[in-house]
Amino acid sequence: MALKLIIGNKNYSSWSLRPWLALTAAGIPFEEELVLLDTPEFVERVRPYSPTLRVPILIDGDAVVWESIAIIEHIAERFPQAGIWPADPVARARARSQATEMHGGFSGIRSAFPMNLWRPVAPHPVPERAQRDLDAITAGWRTARERFGAGGDFLFGAFGGVDAMYAPIATRIRTYGLPVDPVSAAYVEAIHAHPAFRAWYDAALQETALVADDEIDWPVVKRI
Ligand SMILES: N[C@@H](CCC(=O)N[C@@H](CS)C(=O)NCC(=O)O)C(=O)O
Numbered sequence: 001m002a003l004k005l006i007i008g009n010k011n012y013s014s015w016s017l018r019p020w021l022a023l024t025a026a027g028i029p030f031e032e033e034l035v036l037l038d039t040p041e042f043v044e045r046v047r048p049y050s051p052t053l054r055v056p057i058l059i060d061g062d063a064v065v066w067e068s069i070a071i072i073e074h075i076a077e078r079f080p081q082a083g084i085w086p087a088d089p090v091a092r093a094r095a096r097s098q099a100t101e102m103h104g105g106f107s108g109i110r111s112a113f114p115m116n117l118w119r120p121v122a123p124h125p126v127p128e129r130a131q132r133d134l135d136a137i138t139a140g141w142r143t144a145r146e147r148f149g150a151g152g153d154f155l156f157g158a159f160g161g162v163d164a165m166y167a168p169i170a171t172r173i174r175t176y177g178l179p180v181d182p183v184s185a186a187y188v189e190a191i192h193a194h195p196a197f198r199a200w201y202d203a204a205l206q207e208t209a210l211v212a213d214d215e216i217d218w219p220v221v222k223r224i
Contacts, residue, residue: 003059005031006035006045006056006059007035007056008056010200012211013037013115019068022071022084035055039209060074084160086157094147095144098162102137102169105133108130108133109130117175118205118207120222121177141184142181142183154187159196173188
């Protein structure tokens, strides 16, 4: 039976982007169902699956998986050849730690700078909490790239689950012009150049539905 991934708006839904990218980059076929955030239909559709009324949700036959990191773990278990985690156990331990750290934290940068793919790129002042997160994130990126990244442009070489988890941070760095070191800047570019990311991004730019909480100049909406 085909996998189904329920997601939110591609422009805004950073948590939806994560498993969608992991699946798409790995070439795993799935059906996508997009439900617009902040609508009555969203609550109706999501309630049977997610106790907290959140997307993404993966439906895999009788198995229902919610929480982005749990979905990525489920995919890794279901498709062991997909390379969701690095093959080397030491690299894999670190990749899982960094991915889980992303899932559980960095609310400073997430709340100051919502993912908003259609927003024109422009530099923004960085609040202290967001800067602390940015420093921790980019330090982790540099270590992964230096120790494990030789085989490709991503944190552990080839694109994997950990890159899917950090892709929305890469978009925030780009959109809001957040200053980062050259290794991290190259990684941000690599994420934006990945064909799976491009496909999501192009679809996001076609959307029109608005989420006020994710527009930092609301009621003004700045669009490319
Ligand atoms: N911890 C969850 C976060 C999911 C989440 O917050 N999703 C947002 C969209 S990006 C959502 O469903 N928001 C709906 C709402 O707030 O009503 C995960 O990792 O999947």
